[in-house]
Amino acid sequence: MPIFEFKCMDCEEFIEVLVMNKQDEVELVCSKCGSGNLDRVLSTTNHTVSGGASGPATGTGASSQTRTCSSGSCTTYTIPGPA
Numbered sequence: 001m002p003i004f005e006f007k008c009m010d011c012e013e014f015i016e017v018l019v020m021n022k023q024d025e026v027e028l029v030c031s032k033c034g035s036g037n038l039d040r041v042l043s044t045t046n047h048t049v050s051g052g053a054s055g056p057a058t059g060t061g062a063s064s065q066t067r068t069c070s071s072g073s074c075t076t077y078t079i080p081g082p083a
């Protein structure tokens, strides 16, 4: 199962997400500071070269959506899991 890794932009905590389902929609907040300001980190073990895109979830198959929620902001990632 693929593991997606995210980094908190506020406190630089790393968060790992194990994708269990075919397509998982996960709402991620930093486990350390609770920020929803996370950026996708490409795994070194399971990444495809996609032109060195530096934005979150660009060209990796995952999409992210940041929105306002009760705790400030949340980022929801739609992650394509194993077929």
Ligand SMILES: [Zn+2]
Residues within 6 Å of the ligand: 008, 009, 010, 011, 012, 013, 030, 031, 032, 033, 034, 035
């Ligand atoms: Zn944090």
